[in-house]
Amino acid sequence: MEKKDKTIVCKDCGKEFTFSVRDQEFYERMGFENEPVRCRECRDKRKAEKNNRGTGSNFNNFRREETDRAA
Numbered sequence: 001m002e003k004k005d006k007t008i009v010c011k012d013c014g015k016e017f018t019f020s021v022r023d024q025e026f027y028e029r030m031g032f033e034n035e036p037v038r039c040r041e042c043r044d045k046r047k048a049e050k051n052n053r054g055t056g057s058n059f060n061n062f063r064r065e066e067t068d069r070a071a
């Protein structure tokens with residue numbers, strides 16, 4: 001099946017963003033089964049927040065989340 005750019009509505013800010021063919025191929029290569037639910041902006045924001053939180057009490061939860069997503 002030929003891939004096409006997809007438009008997805010961001011779960012966080014409600015803006016539409018493009019899940020491009022290149023991104024889809026990247027997700028496939030990484031073995032991700034789920035499509036992204038957030039735009040790049042919100043993902044970057046969350047990533048930054050995660051980094052700021054460092055080794056706080058939520059740290060282990062985040063690690064587990066990350067592992068589940070990659071599995």
Ligand SMILES: [Zn+2]
Pocket residue numbers: 010011012013014015038039040041042043
């Ligand atoms: Zn967003």
